Amino acid sequence: MIRAEFPLRAKSLTLEASSLPETWKSRILGVIGQANIKLIRMDKGGIPAERHDDFAEALILIEGNLQLDVEGQLIEMKSGDYYLIPRGKTHRVLPGSDGTLLLIDAQSALS
Numbered sequence: 001m002i003r004a005e006f007p008l009r010a011k012s013l014t015l016e017a018s019s020l021p022e023t024w025k026s027r028i029l030g031v032i033g034q035a036n037i038k039l040i041r042m043d044k045g046g047i048p049a050e051r052h053d054d055f056a057e058a059l060i061l062i063e064g065n066l067q068l069d070v071e072g073q074l075i076e077m078k079s080g081d082y083y084l085i086p087r088g089k090t091h092r093v094l095p096g097s098d099g100t101l102l103l104i105d106a107q108s109a110l111s
Contacts, residue, residue, distance in 0.1 A: 013039060013062045013100055013102065014062065014063060014100055016029070016039055017039055017040070017041040017062070017100040018041070020039070020040075020041045022041075023040075023041050023042060023043040023045070024040065024041075024042065024043070024045070024047055025040075026038035026039060026040045026103065027039050027040075031107060034106060034107045034108075035104050035105065035106065035107060036103075036104065036105055036106070036107050037102065037103075037104055038102070038103040038104070038105065039100070039101070039102060039103075040100070040101040040102075040103055041100060041101075042064065042066070042093070042097055042098050042099055042100070042101055043098055044095060044096050044097065044098050045095060046092065046093045046094050046095035046096070046097060047092060047093045048092055049069075049090050049091065049092040050090070050091065050092065051088065051089065051090045051091070052085075052087055052088070052105070052106075053087060053088050054087060054106065054108070055087050055105055055106035055108070056084055056085060056086050056087045056105075057084070057085045057103060057104065057105045058082060058083075058084050058085075058103070058104040058105075059077070059082060059083045059084075059085065059101060059102075059103055060081075060082040060101070060102040060103075060104075061077045061078065061079055061080065061081050061082070061099060061100075061101055061102075062079065062099065062100040062101065062102055063079045063099045063100050064079060064097070064098045064099010064100060064101075065077065065078055065079075065096075065097060065098065065099060066081075066093065066097045066099065066101065067093070067094040067096060067097050068083065068085075068091055068092070068093060068094065069091065069092050069094055070085060070089055070090075070091045071089055071090050071091070074094075079099070
């Protein structure tokens with residue numbers, strides 16, 4: 001894991017995501033307090049439902065489109081949108097979602 005040290009230089013999230021070897025495998029870009037900042041390159045495959053009882057997740061869609069099912073409610077996101085998934089809520093990414101996603105979650109969460 002890389003912890004940010006000053007001086008920093010600006011980086012392109014889109015370029016960073018394109019260098020990820022696999023879709024749906026996150027890369028931790030940094031840690032702030034007890035939170036991971038993760039980058040994910042999505043494909044159109046979606047991911048199965050999951051639930052985190054101990055922490056919430058923030059999803060920030062850098063580019064592309066994302067369709068979430070959060071306990072039966074459809075959440076549609078486009079580039080520049082964000083959504084906070086409350087802890088304890090079952091959620092999944094629906095097939096057809098693709099692009100670059102920034103995810104912020106608890107440091108204890110798996111990558």
